[in-house]
Amino acid sequence: MNGELPMGVEPVEDATFVRPFIITGGRAEPLQADLRLETLVVAVGVADETLTFERRHIVAVCERPTTVAEVASRIGVPLGVAKVLVSDLVVAGQLTCRQPAELPLQTLERIRDHVRAL
Numbered sequence: 001m002n003g004e005l006p007m008g009v010e011p012v013e014d015a016t017f018v019r020p021f022i023i024t025g026g027r028a029e030p031l032q033a034d035l036r037l038e039t040l041v042v043a044v045g046v047a048d049e050t051l052t053f054e055r056r057h058i059v060a061v062c063e064r065p066t067t068v069a070e071v072a073s074r075i076g077v078p079l080g081v082a083k084v085l086v087s088d089l090v091v092a093g094q095l096t097c098r099q100p101a102e103l104p105l106q107t108l109e110r111i112r113d114h115v116r117a118l
Contacts, residue, residue: 041095
């Protein structure tokens with residue numbers, strides 16, 4: 001079969017699915033361009049009640065320091081969507097972020113060499 005539905009059969013849509021562009025307000029780029037997968041984010045306090053469901057969920061997830069990648073996984077959205085939402089919350093003062101220190105080149109080379117040896 002070529003992946004097409006038989007004639008007269010309509011696709012079934014999940015009523016709980018929300019398109020990512022709806023969650024981000026149509027934006028694909030975060031307000032903060034420096035957010036990386038390993039950026040740690042933590043909630044400043046309790047989530048503002050005026051926040052949307054997804055944003056309140058992120059603040060709850062970030063009660064403890066959490067990476068942006070883990071936020072995406074825990075709330076079930078693509079990484080790009082999580083970056084936009086986390087960035088919005090940082091700008092709004094709901095989250096703070098901290099970039100982990102860069103690993104020295106020598107350390108990265110040692111890791112690479114050890115992985116190759118596997």
